[in-house]
Amino acid sequence: MTDTTQILRKTPLHALHVELGGKMVPFAGYDMPVQYPTGILKEHLHTREKAGLFDVSHMGQAFLSGDDPARALERVTPADLVGLKEGMQRYGLLLNDAGGIKDDFMTTRLAGERDLYLVVNASMKESDFAYIAERLKGIATLAPQPDRALLALQGPAAAAVLARHAPGIDALTFMKVARAQIAGIPAIVSRTGYTGEDGFEISIAAADAARLARILLKEPEVLPIGLGARDSLRLEAGLCLYGHDIDETTEPVEANLVWAIGKRRKTDKDFPAAEKIVDRIFNGTARKRVGIRPDGKAPARDGTEIADKKGRVVGRITSGGFGPSLNAPVAMGYVETAFAADGTEIDLLVRGKAMPARVAPMPFVPHRYKRAG
Amino acid sequence: MSETRFTDQHEWVRVDGAEATVGITKHAAEQLGDVVFVELPKIGQSVGKGAEAAVVESVKAASEVYAPIGGTVTEVNAALNDDPAKVNADPEGNGWFFKMKAADVAQLSALMTPAQYAEYVKGH
Numbered sequence: 001m002t003d004t005t006q007i008l009r010k011t012p013l014h015a016l017h018v019e020l021g022g023k024m025v026p027f028a029g030y031d032m033p034v035q036y037p038t039g040i041l042k043e044h045l046h047t048r049e050k051a052g053l054f055d056v057s058h059m060g061q062a063f064l065s066g067d068d069p070a071r072a073l074e075r076v077t078p079a080d081l082v083g084l085k086e087g088m089q090r091y092g093l094l095l096n097d098a099g100g101i102k103d104d105f106m107t108t109r110l111a112g113e114r115d116l117y118l119v120v121n122a123s124m125k126e127s128d129f130a131y132i133a134e135r136l137k138g139i140a141t142l143a144p145q146p147d148r149a150l151l152a153l154q155g156p157a158a159a160a161v162l163a164r165h166a167p168g169i170d171a172l173t174f175m176k177v178a179r180a181q182i183a184g185i186p187a188i189v190s191r192t193g194y195t196g197e198d199g200f201e202i203s204i205a206a207a208d209a210a211r212l213a214r215i216l217l218k219e220p221e222v223l224p225i226g227l228g229a230r231d232s233l234r235l236e237a238g239l240c241l242y243g244h245d246i247d248e249t250t251e252p253v254e255a256n257l258v259w260a261i262g263k264r265r266k267t268d269k270d271f272p273a274a275e276k277i278v279d280r281i282f283n284g285t286a287r288k289r290v291g292i293r294p295d296g297k298a299p300a301r302d303g304t305e306i307a308d309k310k311g312r313v314v315g316r317i318t319s320g321g322f323g324p325s326l327n328a329p330v331a332m333g334y335v336e337t338a339f340a341a342d343g344t345e346i347d348l349l350v351r352g353k354a355m356p357a358r359v360a361p362m363p364f365v366p367h368r369y370k371r372a373g
Numbered sequence: 374m375s376e377t378r379f380t381d382q383h384e385w386v387r388v389d390g391a392e393a394t395v396g397i398t399k400h401a402a403e404q405l406g407d408v409v410f411v412e413l414p415k416i417g418q419s420v421g422k423g424a425e426a427a428v429v430e431s432v433k434a435a436s437e438v439y440a441p442i443g444g445t446v447t448e449v450n451a452a453l454n455d456d457p458a459k460v461n462a463d464p465e466g467n468g469w470f471f472k473m474k475a476a477d478v479a480q481l482s483a484l485m486t487p488a489q490y491a492e493y494v495k496g497h
Contacts, residue, residue, distance in 0.1 A: 040432040041407040228406070228433055297410050297454075299430055322409040322432050329410075351412075351428065 011057035012149045012209040020224050028122035030058040033226040040228035044324040047195055047233055048365070051155035052225035053216050060125025061148045061203060063115040064132070066140030070116060073107065076135050078252065078271040080262025087111045089177045089190050093252055093260050094120075094128060099273025100248035101255065103128050104240065108177045108190065117177075117188060118142075119150070119201075121242045149209035154199030154233075156368065157221035162189075162200055165215060169200075173372035183215050191370065194230070196237025196363055198370045235330055236323045238291060238362025244302055245289060245318045245332055253280035254334065256289045287315065288340040291362035292331040292348070294355055299329040300348040306335055307347045307354060314339050317348065323364055330364045331357075377465075378441065378481050379490035385465055386441035386484065393475045397429060397438060400494045402464035405431040408457045413449040414471055420444065422480055427470050429460065442480040444473035 008031035017024065022033030033055070035043060046052055066072050070081040079092035086109050094102040103124040108117040120128045125144070133142045153162060159170045165183040172178060177190040185208045193199035204212055216222050231241065240246045246255050251273075258281055265271055266278055294300055299322045306315035320331030331348075339346060342361050347354035375389040383401035387394045402408065412428040420426045420440040427438035449471045453459055460468040475481075485493060 034433070035406060039407050041409075044432075232432060298412065299410060299435070301435065322430070324432070 009058070011055055012206040013055045013057060013213055016210050016213055017055065017224075022224070022226060025227075027227055028058055030122065032058065033224070034228045035226040036224050038223055040226070040232065041324045043223065043225045043229035044232050046223050047155045047225055047229060048197060048325050049155070050221040050223075051153060051157040051161050051199075051219070052195075052229070053213060053222050054152040054154065054225050054230055055149075055213070056122075056152050056201070057149040057206070057209065058122035059150055060118075060120040060122065060128060061145040061150060062118045062120070062129060063143045063145065064118060064136075064140050065115045065143065066136070069114070069140045070107075070109070072136045072140035073116065073132070074265070074271065076132060076272065077105075078261040078265045078274070078277065079107065080264055081107055081109075081116070083262065083264065084109045087176055087178060089175050089192055091260055093246075093257060094131070095252070095272040096248055097272050099251045099277050101242075101246045101250055101252065102131060102248060104242055104246065104260075106190075106192070108188070110177060110179060110188070117203075119203075123243055147206045148203050149206045151202045151204070151209065151213060151216070152193050152195075152199060153202065153216060153222070154193045154195040154197045154225075155221075156198060158197070158199040159370065161216065161219045161221055164219070172200075174198075174369040176372075182212060185212050187212075194237070194239055195233035196239070196365055196367045197233075198368055232321060232324055235319050235321060235332070236325055236363065236365040237367060238332065238364060240289075241319055250289075250334075251280065251285070252277055254285040254287050254289065284337060286337060287334045288337050289318075289332060289334055290340050291360045291364060292317065292320070292333060292346070292357050293360040293364070294329045294331070294348060294357040296355055297329065298350055298355055300331050300350050300355065300357070304331070304333075305349040306333055306339075306357075307349055308339065309345060309347065311347070311354070313349075314346070325365050332362065335359065376481065377487060378484035379487065379493075380439065380441045380484055381493065382439050384438060384441050386481070388475060388478060388481055391475050391478065392447070392472060393442060393444060394469050394472050395426070395438070395441060396469040397460065397464055398490070398494075399464045401436075402461050402468070405429065405433070405436060406461075407432050408460040411453040411457045411460065411470065413451075413453065414446045416446055416449060418446045420446065420473070429470075438470060440473070441484055442478075443476040445476070446471050446473050448472040
């Protein structure tokens, strides 16, 4: 066991995790359940088949106020936030001045409200909030919400389950957000998630979190799901994990996240390192983030070197493991652009051996979001 | 009479005459979680005491399996290639990893007895 002298923070659901038999591990400064007695494999498969409840209260939530908070926030992200419609959420990248990715985050414009609602990664929240506050000084004010909790209910049964406690909630389609009452508890509910499945993220007061979690866990379709399955689900869905697949040394274009740059933003070039990033869109990058499917059964983990068929190292895996829904190993990583085409044969250097693999399209498991129309 | 001993790296070895069967302990299997891949040694491979002989991977991570005693690999549990979950289902039985011809059975005396291992695991 690792000796940890740091004091771990606890989410409002900590006692519930322990009560449910969660195996607690340090993650982003929090004592979090990596799995419950169900086990990662079954938790993963259950989420794809029915519904899983995740505690993501460690993530950072904040409101951003000001005369025009959307325009203000565009100073630090290439997302089109001015164009974000009421009742909608949008994915964004927080950039440093060199165009490196400081974090990825979600921005919501709630209907009839002037403030924007933000959710950022747990491991980055202090840094993000300080950066945003500093860069937006005088034009917008950031109010972190440490007293809010965040639950994710994910899977094909999530909508039916939530509708039992929040009639009409199914009217929200993918990326829509609304304030709603769930079992009488006031919440901000979005039709979003990070598993590739249909589902919801539910922001509530910390004081209400355990009560709502217990209500949802009583539903026959719902099991509590730990961080282990959250990681394998998002990897199969081809979604980036901050600190692994993207970080301050990676840029949006090589990370294959051009879709997170608004059309108007590309023209106006008014975000950090805009000239450089727009140039990369048109002229390409030296490396690219790609999906990788090993031919064999051995998983290749984060940090594994990727070589061409002559043994020259051409890249590195940034997330890798076993995909329970595919019953096969899956990975993503960066390769020199000449090796980025789907189907390109490569070798993964695992324990000194070259394991054959191929560049493969992502997501590995099709997304099943409930889109409008 | 067979005799089972345990290592501080959570392998078990069961010796019957000069034949030794090796696997990972129930405690190790529980700590690893769902096993999804096992890399077994080659038949005929000679392994020294404490040398890396196999790899076991769960959804979470990869771990090395070390030879509790020295010897020559005579058989591997090929069933684990198709069904690595056997390691979780029956770690100290059907989930064995490999068999070896022990080079020196006396090496066993340095390993933990079942009672000593049970005590050792308590502290972890």
